[in-house]
Amino acid sequence: MTGTSSRSREARLARAAAALEVFLAVGALAGGAALMLGPRGEILPLPVSALVGSPFDTYLVPGLILFIVLGLGPLAAARLARRRHPLGPLAACAVGVALLVWLAVEIAIVGFSMTPPLQPFYLLLGAVITAVGIAWVRSRARPSGIEV
Numbered sequence: 001m002t003g004t005s006s007r008s009r010e011a012r013l014a015r016a017a018a019a020l021e022v023f024l025a026v027g028a029l030a031g032g033a034a035l036m037l038g039p040r041g042e043i044l045p046l047p048v049s050a051l052v053g054s055p056f057d058t059y060l061v062p063g064l065i066l067f068i069v070l071g072l073g074p075l076a077a078a079r080l081a082r083r084r085h086p087l088g089p090l091a092a093c094a095v096g097v098a099l100l101v102w103l104a105v106e107i108a109i110v111g112f113s114m115t116p117p118l119q120p121f122y123l124l125l126g127a128v129i130t131a132v133g134i135a136w137v138r139s140r141a142r143p144s145g146i147e148v
Contacts, residue, residue, distance in 0.1 A: 006139060010084070013136040017092040018081035020129045021074035024099065028070035035063025050110040069098055089136035096130030 034043040039058035041048055048058060056062055077091035085091075103123050113119055 006142060010136065010139045013132055013139060014081045014084050014088060017088065017129070017132050017136060018078040020125065020132065021078035021081065021092065021095055024095065024125060024129070025071050025074040025078065028066050028074070029072075032063045032065075032067025032071050035059040035066060039063065054109045066102070070095075070102060073098065086140075089133055089140060092133030092136060093130055094133075096126050096128070096133055099126035099129065 031044070035046075036059075037043055039060035041059065044059075046059060051057065051059070074095045077088070077095045080088040080091045099122060103119060103126065107119065
């Protein structure tokens with residue numbers, strides 16, 4: 001790849017990462033706020049009985065974690081991506097992996113559900129964000145002017 005095309009690829013990856021991170025953040029901020037404001041399922045129709053066997057009695061702490069880690073975290077990562085900050089690619093990887101970990105824990109605690117199909121959708125989103133981050137890291141690791 002030439003220097004110009006590698007910069008163009010990097011710019012596309014940065015834009016993709018920022019867009020995906022903002023998309024994730026919007027949903028996580030809304031979901032986290034709903035869980036914190038209605039910790040017993042008053043806003044989101046989630047039974048507290050689903051938390052039996054978990055370290056949580058209500059959805060307050062999971063909502064707080066969702067709001068901060070998968071809401072505010074991706075917004076910070078998106079800001080890094082938009083500025084093409086050197087940490088942007090790693091931040092994108094971290095956001096994708098954090099989403100995958102969140103879902104693995106959620107599925108371990110409350111089980112897998114296809115109604116609505118949010119878990120499969122967010123698993124795919126986590127994988128895509130991680131893949132974009134990895135591609136961005138790799139594009140930065142290649143010396144300019146060398147074709148691969």
